Amino acid sequence: MHMGLTLKIATxxxxxxxxxxxxxxxxxxxxEPDIVCLQELKAPQDKFPEAxxxxxxxxxxWHGQKSWNGVxxxxxxxxxxxxxxxxxxxxxxxxxxxxxxxxxxxxIAGLYLPNGNPRxxxxxxxxxxxxxxxxxxxxxxxxxxxxxxxxxxxxxxxTELDVYAPERWRDDALxxxxxxxxxxxxxxxxxxxxxxxxxPDEVVYTFWKYLxxxxxxxxxxxIDHVLLNPLATAMLRDAQVDTGVRGWEKxxxxxxxxxxxxxx
DNA sequence: ATGTCGGTGTCGCACCGA
Numbered sequence: 207m208h209m210g211l212t213l214k215i216a217t218x219x220x221x222x223x224x225x226x227x228x229x230x231x232x233x234x235x236x237x238e239p240d241i242v243c244l245q246e247l248k249a250p251q252d253k254f255p256e257a258x259x260x261x262x263x264x265x266x267x268w269h270g271q272k273s274w275n276g277v278x279x280x281x282x283x284x285x286x287x288x289x290x291x292x293x294x295x296x297x298x299x300x301x302x303x304x305x306x307x308x309x310x311x312x313x314i315a316g317l318y319l320p321n322g323n324p325r326x327x328x329x330x331x332x333x334x335x336x337x338x339x340x341x342x343x344x345x346x347x348x349x350x351x352x353x354x355x356x357x358x359x360x361x362x363x364x365t366e367l368d369v370y371a372p373e374r375w376r377d378d379a380l381x382x383x384x385x386x387x388x389x390x391x392x393x394x395x396x397x398x399x400x401x402x403x404x405x406p407d408e409v410v411y412t413f414w415k416y417l418x419x420x421x422x423x424x425x426x427x428x429i430d431h432v433l434l435n436p437l438a439t440a441m442l443r444d445a446q447v448d449t450g451v452r453g454w455e456k457x458x459x460x461x462x463x464x465x466x467x468x469x470x
Numbered sequence: 471a472t473g474t475c476g477g478t479g480t481c482g483c484a485c486c487g488a
Binding site: 274 | 472473474475478485
């Protein structure tokens with residue numbers, strides 16, 4: 207990162223990048239993020255709206271997949287130097303859930319962690335295995351001599367404060383002890399949960415189901431997270447959720463989350 | 471259990487995953 211620079215970096219689970227394109231473009235214009243990670247593209251590799259995003263001022267790299275998953279990194283502040291797509295450790299994992307790139311002197315890791323329901327079951331086992339691979343990989347990134355930002359839909363509520371009705375989520379794959387412990391181990395590695403760092407005691411949600419007017423009732427969850435290595439943590443100036451976006455027409459069930467980093 | 475989306479397949483309504 208260059209001296210005197212401020213970067214606004216965001217993550218947004220769009221829940222279908224093509225069905226959601228008008229909302230995505232509207233949010234980019236409204237929020238003016240410099241770097242963005244997207245999840246749940248739900249688009250094959252050749253159906254990503256590269257041209258529309260270029261028109262909006264963003265270049266992109268993406269890892270698409272038919273029907274499900276899919277992650278992307280957008281930048282309006284220079285080239286995106288891809289360093290990795292897919293987590294190491296399982297050659298049989300074909301799901302597009304991880305993408306990583308160097309942009310403007312910072313390393314960006316964008317991820318979409320498996321949902322894992324129903325628990326118990328093979329999907330839950332896959333979630334734990336994926337989490338273990340993430341843990342291993344992030345251990346290799348935390349001490350890099352550059353700010354590292356690992357962000358996305360983790361499908362984990364880290365604490366009771368992050369769930370509108372904790373008792374109803376006890377057995378769910380998003381709130382199970384194994385998964386919360388895995389998230390806590392990332393923090394133990396030294397990663398800083400940026401949103402919680404800036405809002406220690408506040409109820410902050412990033413996701414509300416479409417069902418039963420969850421947003422209107424603020425029956426939400428905090429499952430989209432921004433993790434910072436120590437160098438990035440020292441530059442953290444702000445972290446917020448664009449909650450209003452969740453109230454827009456034809457919106458995603460997630461709201462965008464962003465941070466501001468500055469070396470000034 | 472509830473009930474709401476996008477994407478996909480087979481064709482105008484079913485299913486799946488979330």
